[in-house]
Amino acid sequence: MAKILVLAELKEGVVQKVALELVSKARTLGEVTAVALGTGAESQAAILGEYGAQTVLVSEDAVYATYLAEPGAETLAYLIEQIAPSLILIGGTYDGRDIAGRVNAKLGSGVITDAGEISLEGGTLKVTVPWYSATTIVDVTSPSNAPLLMVKPKTFAAEKLDGAGAPVVEKISFTPSDKSKRARIIETVVEKSEGPSLEEANVVISGGRGLKDAKNFELLHKLAEPLNAAVGATRAVVDSGWVSYSMQVGQTGKTVKPNVYIAIGISGAIQHTVGMKGSKNIIAINTDEEAPIFKVADLGIVGDSLKILPALTEELKKRKG
Amino acid sequence: MKIVVCVKQVPLTTGTNKIDPNTLRIVREGVDVELDPADAYGIEAALQLVEAQGGEITLVSMGPERAIEAIRRGLAMGADKAIHISDPALAGSDALTTARVLAAAIKRVNPDLVICATESSDAYTGIVPGGIAQLLDVPQLTFAKKLTVENGKATIQRQIEGGYQTVETSLPALVTVTGSINEPRYPALKGIMQAKKKPVETLTAADLGFAASEVGSAGAKERVLGWNPAPQRQAGVLIKDDGNAAVAIADYLQKLKVI
Ligand SMILES: Cc1cc2nc3c(=O)[nH]c(=O)nc-3n(C[C@H](O)[C@H](O)[C@H](O)COP(=O)(O)OP(=O)(O)OC[C@H]3O[C@@H](n4cnc5c(N)ncnc54)[C@H](O)[C@@H]3O)c2cc1C
Numbered sequence A: 001m002a003k004i005l006v007l008a009e010l011k012e013g014v015v016q017k018v019a020l021e022l023v024s025k026a027r028t029l030g031e032v033t034a035v036a037l038g039t040g041a042e043s044q045a046a047i048l049g050e051y052g053a054q055t056v057l058v059s060e061d062a063v064y065a066t067y068l069a070e071p072g073a074e075t076l077a078y079l080i081e082q083i084a085p086s087l088i089l090i091g092g093t094y095d096g097r098d099i100a101g102r103v104n105a106k107l108g109s110g111v112i113t114d115a116g117e118i119s120l121e122g123g124t125l126k127v128t129v130p131w132y133s134a135t136t137i138v139d140v141t142s143p144s145n146a147p148l149l150m151v152k153p154k155t156f157a158a159e160k161l162d163g164a165g166a167p168v169v170e171k172i173s174f175t176p177s178d179k180s181k182r183a184r185i186i187e188t189v190v191e192k193s194e195g196p197s198l199e200e201a202n203v204v205i206s207g208g209r210g211l212k213d214a215k216n217f218e219l220l221h222k223l224a225e226p227l228n229a230a231v232g233a234t235r236a237v238v239d240s241g242w243v244s245y246s247m248q249v250g251q252t253g254k255t256v257k258p259n260v261y262i263a264i265g266i267s268g269a270i271q272h273t274v275g276m277k278g279s280k281n282i283i284a285i286n287t288d289e290e291a292p293i294f295k296v297a298d299l300g301i302v303g304d305s306l307k308i309l310p311a312l313t314e315e316l317k318k319r320k321g
Numbered sequence B: 001m002k003i004v005v006c007v008k009q010v011p012l013t014t015g016t017n018k019i020d021p022n023t024l025r026i027v028r029e030g031v032d033v034e035l036d037p038a039d040a041y042g043i044e045a046a047l048q049l050v051e052a053q054g055g056e057i058t059l060v061s062m063g064p065e066r067a068i069e070a071i072r073r074g075l076a077m078g079a080d081k082a083i084h085i086s087d088p089a090l091a092g093s094d095a096l097t098t099a100r101v102l103a104a105a106i107k108r109v110n111p112d113l114v115i116c117a118t119e120s121s122d123a124y125t126g127i128v129p130g131g132i133a134q135l136l137d138v139p140q141l142t143f144a145k146k147l148t149v150e151n152g153k154a155t156i157q158r159q160i161e162g163g164y165q166t167v168e169t170s171l172p173a174l175v176t177v178t179g180s181i182n183e184p185r186y187p188a189l190k191g192i193m194q195a196k197k198k199p200v201e202t203l204t205a206a207d208l209g210f211a212a213s214e215v216g217s218a219g220a221k222e223r224v225l226g227w228n229p230a231p232q233r234q235a236g237v238l239i240k241d242d243g244n245a246a247v248a249i250a251d252y253l254q255k256l257k258v259i
């Protein structure tokens, strides 16, 4: 059976959702070994087991959360050489990407970024990758041993495995070198946000330049209340400094797949739609009936968002009673 | 301070890319190209450091002959000189080969600081900078939305999920910058004139010690097997707001049971 290694990212001692997504996928490809690095790793092993990891390799060393990339890259490269897996899955996150670039160069292995469907039928790796802002789906393979696959969050569903046994938990014997302790994290500042996160929300309301002014984003937040929605944005308004980058949806931002996506004053450039066209239902409001966003919308409204938004918020409040 | 900025020429970011059915590579002939807008932020960051503290900026780019236009644009913004690695054997290089070739060229400059964009606009692997840092054996500070260099140390504000981190390291180091780090300048006419005379060293793969068989498509560890156009979504109903849009949307949301 193929051996699949998954780098299971921790944040403040908690295993990240993307790690559970990767383990869920990996168990359909072979036998799963998850690697959890940092304080809290041991306590998270059981959760990784519930999603199908048979073995969890852990290190409680605080170095992984203190220095960027290098300690993690050294450790992962060591484990890949020890275990010789068929595949390594890494989340396409900030930290995942940093580590993957270094491991790739250390081992001289192949890397496939933005992996979609993955198959190992007959021992041959085949991965679908969306190219050119996902206008073309390319089938890719790698002639390398142990290629790295980078997978964006939300590509796969995180699903618990029925009847999963407790995983075998092993301590990692490797200690990162002193030399790896170079890029030191001095502080982490978390900007508070209210309501559900963009990735988890059932309803996402995103605004674009058609809102005309940063202060009109307040209209989106008001609409978000009765819908318990998260608020997103286009790069155009992020670059204009109206809202923070963490709200950006699209190719260089987040991929969201909510039940309902409401696009307000957004033209629908491919770099934006690539991040939201996986939504189940799409509603768009735009003054321009030719706007490309209407090509992906299930319900399109040609109209002025500044008029419609307050009326809609009132209507929803009324109906909720 | 010696700074290298890695820059790349890409198909116009407002256009749509196509695959050549024979080579399974991106079609680059007859396509309008530009200096990757993502790289302009790196050049601007380098210019601001050098203007404040002195130093020299070398652009390093791997790409076909016409990539010289993108290099000239970066020189027109104010960079001092450039290395252009151009060789038909390099066509089809994967991220690792790209990092190897760029690292080999950067070693000739021996810079204090290397600046890349977090990801290129056409390939957007985001893997090349980490590869370069590993091969140069320097630390990497990534996703910078702010960069300061002082007393032999580089400090950044690193964009992360829902906030930022302050990260510090000693030079030499590699930094990747995001679009929120600065507002890149446009080249002035004078800069454009001067750029024509700035030194550009052109190198082949062999000049950097690579055999043709280990680079380009021949050395790539990613192979395209085939491709399909992405499935399209069907457009649904389109209605003009005549005062009842709010009711129509509310009805739709109610049908979906989200209220
Ligand atoms: C490499 C690269 C990566 C990119 N990554 C991303 C990304 O991750 N995410 C992203 O979003 N973009 C991204 N972009 C940018 C993208 O190409 C578009 O420029 C951007 O999405 C446009 O944002 P927008 O729709 O808000 O603005 P615009 O394109 O300016 O559209 C504004 C829309 O509002 C409408 N409008 C005006 N007034 C009103 C009104 N009163 N009521 C309703 N509608 C109104 C207009 O008709 C128009 O359609 C990227 C671009 C590149 C080159």
Ligand SMILES: Nc1ncnc2c1ncn2[C@@H]1O[C@H](COP(=O)(O)O)[C@@H](O)[C@H]1O
Pocket: B006, B007, B008, B036, B038, B039, B060, B061, B062, B063, B095, B098, B102, B115, B116, B117, B118, B119, B120, B121, B123, B124, B125, B126, B127, B128, B129
């Ligand atoms: N061919 C190239 N020439 C010069 N720099 C490059 C090249 N490819 C990638 N880079 C640098 O690496 C960054 C990330 O690229 P990528 O990994 O392709 O997303 C780019 O923004 C450039 O700074």
